[in-house]
Amino acid sequence: MAAMKQRGAPQPNYVLNFPPPMPLNARDNSTSKVMERFKKLQPSLFSNISSNPLQPKRWICAMERTFEVLECTDAQKLICAGFQLQDEAAAWWKSTKPNLEVTHPNPTWEQFKEAFFRNFFPESFRDEKEAEYVALTQGSRLVLDYQQQFKDLFHFAPEYLRNDAWKSKKFEKGLKPEISDMLAILDIQSYAQMVQKAKLWKIG
Template sequence: MEKAFTVAVVSEEKKVDYVSYFLKGEANYWWESARALEEEEVITWDRFKKIFLDKYFPSYMQTQMELKFFELKQEGMAVGEYEKKFTELARFVGDCLDTDEKRAKRFQQGLKPWLRSRVAAFELATYAEVV
């Protein structure tokens, strides 16, 4: 939805209206109940995201995904497969990868030992260079 908002130039005030329009079935019933329980008359986009994620992506699941990320190693994967999995799981760790340098270092740490030592010798600074 965030990508759609960017393309359609949706204002912050309209985001919740747009998203709630697309909710179907159980999600729509949940939203109607959740909205009725909210004390504020206008629910912000940030508040919507929080209550939505609390419902559909609870903290224990977020923690599981973080653990999967921190345990990720290249092992039997090709570098491309490892990079794909790394990118997929990286979105769950937030501030841990808030710079390109941190992202590059973490990616490098998960490489096979023989490959990691060869990459380390080049002292690459960016994620793209390490990949």
């Protein structure tokens, strides 16, 4: 009888605390794994300025396309970029990195780009491109083509034209008058929104 009572007694309600299931799309974004995926993409190398003065810009653009796939942090971007620098460029980064970290303890990709372009674009070339940027207008081109050249030249923009509101206003003023006049009424302060609105005009 005692045994039957024991069998019929309520059992303790044990709750097992299993960890939540890992999302199916979860990725290991540790630096070692990011580097592993980075190498598989076979990104281009950079050593110095070639006969084409736009080569530094093209290398940076290629790296940024790679980073879009990897979804990595700024610190990982700098590690990956440093891995692709060779010869003169590698020596430049070895001496520049400690100085950059003094002013920016956790340097960003944008800060790396500023230092990189400052070194690998000749001053005369930067001055020429800055003048092109200041004078840039849409002309007879499509808005999309104008926006692409605006984007290419923006790095050479004077310091006072670098914040988002000024960038938006510069883009607006360079559009065809029939487009810029209409967009001026909207008083758009965001560059991204300005580009989006401009592309909606069939006239562009």
